Amino acid sequence: MPTNDNDTNSKNGQSQLTIPSADVVRLVQAFLTESGLHESCRVLQHESGVGxxxxxxxxxxxxxxxxxxxxxxxxxxxxxxxxxxxxxxxxxxxxxxxxxxxxxxxxxxxxxxxxxxxxxxxxxxxxxxxxxxxxxxxxxxxxxxxxxxxxxxxxxxxxxxxxxxxxxxxxxxxxxxxxxxxxxxxxxxxxxxxxxxxxxxxxxxxxxxxxxxxxPKDRLVSLLQQALKWQIYTGELPKIQQHWPANDSKTKGKKRKRVFDLVLGTSHVDPVVVGETNDSSLLPLQEPTIEQPYATVKLGKHVTATAAVFLPPTSDGSGSCSLVTGSSDGLIEIWDPVSKYSALRTNDLPYQAKDELLGMDASISALAVSNDGTLLAGADLQGTVQVWRVDTGKCLRSMLAHSTSISALAFSPDASHVLTASRDGTAREFGLRTSRMLKEFQGHASYVNICGYVVSVTHLLVVTGSADGTVRIFDGKTSETLRILKPKSLGLRVSEVNTSLLADEQSDDSAASPSIQTVLFLHTPAHTMVVVPRGRRAFLVAISSGIVLRTFEGEGASDGTNVFVAACASVSNRVLYIVQEDGSCCVFDTTTGERIRTVADFASQSAYASKDPKSTAILEISALVHHPIKPLVGAYCSDKIQKKGQLVLWK
Structure with missing residues (x-):
């Protein structure tokens, strides 16, 4: 467990270690000596005066x-x-x-x-x-x-x-x-x-x-390797692994590799040459996107899925990422990827093998997992947060975070804190060592739907999205509001590319600024996020300036009757999935903003029909989750009128 909750001795929510600049010079000197560059080492010593x-x-x-x-x-x-x-x-x-x-x-x-x-x-x-x-x-x-x-x-x-x-x-x-x-x-x-x-x-x-x-030898190289591992752990660098498309006759046996540019901070997927073809329908980015249902996770009668999250890849690099679901009966279940998520993971989780599932006293409203996959946090409609160890099922912390329902959860990059968003209009940060509240992030006029941490160059930021139509960016150390973004996504005056979303630069038009449904934090492009309001347009935004870099236009009526309701991004950040109110799923290329395709029957295939056989209503998708490695997207609906609760995975 983390050992430091004292903000006066920490920066950006993380413990700080001061390194003398002379020690950095000494590390370089040792590296030069080990590499046989003795003259370069001598010159560096002479110029720096550091032994x-x-x-x-x-x-x-x-x-x-x-x-x-x-x-x-x-x-x-x-x-x-x-x-x-x-x-x-x-x-x-x-x-x-x-x-x-x-x-x-x-x-x-x-x-x-x-x-x-x-x-x-x-x-x-x-x-x-x-x-x-x-x-x-x-x-x-x-x-x-x-x-x-x-x-x-x-x-x-x-x-x-x-x-x-x-x-x-x-x-x-x-x-x-x-x-x-x-x-x-x-x-x-x-x-x-x-x-x-x-x-x-x-x-x-x-x-x-x-x-x-x-x-010790190779000290500089070892520290650089550890720094990269830490950045991957905190989420600043993506987890890029090789990927082989499965069940695809066109690309069977062909190797597709995700590559991360360490200098530019971007990732891409190498093209796959599929014979000699002039098929212009192939995607320019050559990354597989969802087309059809892959598996169904069934939760049972009179139960609905209310939260879901994938665990990070296992340490063996096999890409096995378990699915965690929270449901309206207060249970949290971890599903086995080997069984295509049709059975609980019991081979290495003895408490699930004994039917001792994780659970809370009320319906689960949010889930979050630490970057290393060891800790799982859950929140319920009564405002309680609990933290468990995934491998043992032991409850490490239980705290009453809010007096009302919690809508979102997030671990800090080093898993020393947990961030909560609530219907009371606030977000709060709690230290996991003492279970006490450290900061409160205020300013929203309505429910806070989204919260998360963003590691910037100089700050650890906290970002929240609310039903009041704004996104607030806070200083993670002082809880001071740095920027307020208010995207216009309805009506005729929707926000355009290269315009600013800063609230003080736009008129107060609440009708044009609908509820913020989702905020996705991207690693490519670096320091950007996708803001998805309940409107007809989503936005790729620079976190530092609030400038719109790209827009994503929905399909359907331009009067705003067919709005966005849920979204997620692929692991490479090249593909964006946004579900609309009519049940269709729009697939976008984030590099161009172009809509690649639309899966028309997405909602009807992802949720059970209403109990009323005469009803033709399309159930609204509550949220989307993307697999950490594979091109799998999970969708679920929390509507209680369903026949049975389920989560459907698309591939």
Missing amino acids: QAGMTETASYHSRTSTDYQHSPWYAWATSGQWGTVLSRLRWIDASRARLDEGLRAAVHQMAVLELADQGEYELAYAAYRLVQPLLAGSHATDQDLGPDAAAPESIPVTRASLVEQLLAQLAALRAKSNASPKALPDDYYGYRQTTPQARREFLGQALTDAVPIQ
Whole structure:
């Protein structure tokens, strides 16, 4: 469960983690080093002045236990006397990010100078000593150099600079004697009690290994992958999977692939070549659209479907997405896709296998599922909201959100909050950790039919649609109203392309601004939504400006007698389905606004006829739901005059 309901410590409804800009530079440096671009890394370090946080992990060194010193690159360089390599690597290590104090740096420089002199390179040793003298002068010799008596309170601290100068002088004087060995060394040249040079090397190699962290490999790539996964989880990026058309003789065996452009933020479906044909009726976008009923989910007598939602794809990538239905008897049922949704999902949901269904005390009015599919929320006509775990059926939260019926639900992108819309004219946000109301979004003059979150570039937005004919866009953090859109969808003065829907730019004509039935948030085009009023025209709108980008005209009378009642969009956002009051379903291409086809008998095939055999009335479709992957559209009617409750899937 989420752990943060405190809005003062969160931004856009999500917990925030501050990342220093220098750490981003260090990630790039590590990536360049791993890729062998050492010169580019050096230039970046020089230009930015930012040092690396540690050594890049090697294939032979993955852990940091005391028994693994021999696998450390620092230990290997030090024990083999490669002080040039050690010093060049230390140059770009940020001491503030490592346990690399000035004393250890000075000890390494001291060892390098002493070994140069030991090898007979006196002039080079003295030259190196003069270069690093300020560093050595600022560090005191330790008991490894002088013995434990050097640390006594009455002793005078000896700087490394004076110690190195003294040892160099002693070495030069000793080897200047005619009978001296060319390898003769002064007492304690490499340390207390005549420490051998190899022992001193091993000591420094271990100290460097302990001081300098080892950076894990591919850290930048891993973080980018996690960022993409998070954006998919929050819904900012679509879930694009390969799709093979089924039961279609023309495209059988042909592979159709949905592709997402990561740079432009758009998706499309690759064309499928079906032999050599000049059939002009093929859709330009080459995406399958619904044509006929596929399956019927039967809820039983004296029961009507009142809410429905598909669960996200399973983690195995098989594309199996269960259907969740809520009904007028207060029950919530999860249907198995393997059985074409004719049976409940019992193979991995033990509570359904025991006939222990999820349920509420009143008719279900809304359902919502978290982006990862683990949490399911339901609301009823009494204003209660409950949240369950899908895998166990355990009720995690139950809260009275409103005093009247709840019409819509939505999880926040990170599933830490739940948003409710009610007939009392408000939308409210609740934290799932404490079950308390965090914000209330006000301003509508009538029922709120739609609510949802939109992840923008700088804000987490809350969008609501109401029976008062307006769409309100709120700041998700402050609950402040940012924009009010009032589309005109009836009469002669309907809103046109490139016009603004901002309410303050239009006259107050309530008859031309009918109830908002549906608002669909699209990923393609990015930061847009389809607003569907109960009128004869729907609108593709830019969320940031309220400008109409495209319109979708219904089929039938232009006087508004045949209005839109429900809508949904395909997973690629290329196809828009809108059902009209006369029971027909208009299929639109969202890229052009063109009506591709009309399914005339959609409502009559999706709802049972009236109990009255003489009645010729067409039952109105209450809502549409689209499968997260496949070209399946579910439709149901909540009218209580039906013979039996059902939800029909079209393919």
